[in-house]
Amino acid sequence: MSQQSVAQWFEHARSVFESAYTQHSEPWKQSGMSGPEERWVALRKPVADCMTRSGSFLDIGCANGYxxxxxxRWCAERGISIDPYGLDLSPQFVELARQRLPQFADHFFIGNSLNWIPPRKFDFVRTELVYVPADYEKQYINHLFEHYLEHNGKLLVAHYQEGTADPTKGILAGSHPTRYILDRLAELGFQPVGYCDGYDTLKGRKTRVAVLEKPG
Ligand SMILES: C[S@@+](CC[C@H](N)C(=O)[O-])C[C@H]1O[C@@H](n2cnc3c(N)ncnc32)[C@H](O)[C@@H]1O
Incomplete structure (x- = not known):
């Protein structure tokens, strides 16, 4: 992909996300999850489960901050205190996130995680591989290790369609159609140190969040 096509790909991604999420009022739907809140809890709590100690947490693609x-809240229930940060392509979403968490308004950034460099590093960073075109996935993970993660930091690579029959469904053209996140990470040369799963009994969907450790 040329530099210009990559820029167009992200511009298209931003407008697709904005038009899909802003037509809803429920906070989880403004973060891209359809259905009732219990589906959201089943399929997103594994992200919190991957955080096993207190520290800073950056959600890449934070949408409305939900x-x-x-x-x-989920981490506090286990006695874990996180300092939350968010990054999103969309200025509109970052504004919603600042309104949702006004006490952390200066913890939200607008930028494209493929090339944006944060002003600090984090103990935990969450992302999805579909946020970048398929050919950029390896470069993307290395960029996050270099610029986003503290020494001993953990990269949480969420896959919200784990084991799906048709991995091309619901992703942007040009993203890699991943069926199993551990297999995809192995193809890219990364070996996770663990993972947390979630299962939604309503639609039979599965989430797997793989945990990568920053190389020493
Ligand atoms: C499915 S929502 C994720 C919401 C929430 N963080 C979650 O995990 O449920 C995806 C969000 O990622 C943002 N996004 C996609 N690609 C991105 C990129 N390269 N850099 C920053 N944000 C990105 C979109 O604008 C959208 O708000």
Whole structure:
């Protein structure tokens, strides 16, 4: 892909996400999850489960900030305190996230995680591989290790369609159609140190969040 095509790909991604999420009022639907809130809990709590100690947490693709708000609560229930940060392509979503978590308004950034460099590093960073075109996935993970993660930091690679029959469904053209996240990470040369799963009994969907450790 040329530089210009990559820029167009992200511009298209931003407008697809904005038009899909802003037609809803429920906070989880404004974060891209259809259905009732119990589906959201089943399929997103594994992100919080991957955080096993207190520390800073950046949600890449934070949308309206609802996952951060929930992770604060889910982690607090286990005695874990997180300092939440968010990054999104969309200025509109970052504004919603700042309104949702006004006490952390200066913890939200607008940028494209493929090339944006944060002003600090984090103990935990969550992302999905579909946020970048397929050919950029390896470069993307290495960029996050280099610029986003503290020494000993953990990269949480969420896959919200784990084991799906048709992995091309629901992703942008040009993203890699991943069926199993551990297989895809192995293809790219990464070996996770663990993972957390979630299962939605309503639609039979599965989430797997793979945990990668920053190389020493
Ligand atoms: C499915 S929502 C994720 C919401 C929430 N973080 C979660 O995990 O449920 C995806 C979000 O990622 C953002 N996004 C996609 N690609 C991105 C990129 N390269 N850099 C920053 N944000 C991106 C979109 O604008 C959208 O708000």
């Amino acid at each position: 996952l951060l708000e929930c992770c604060l």
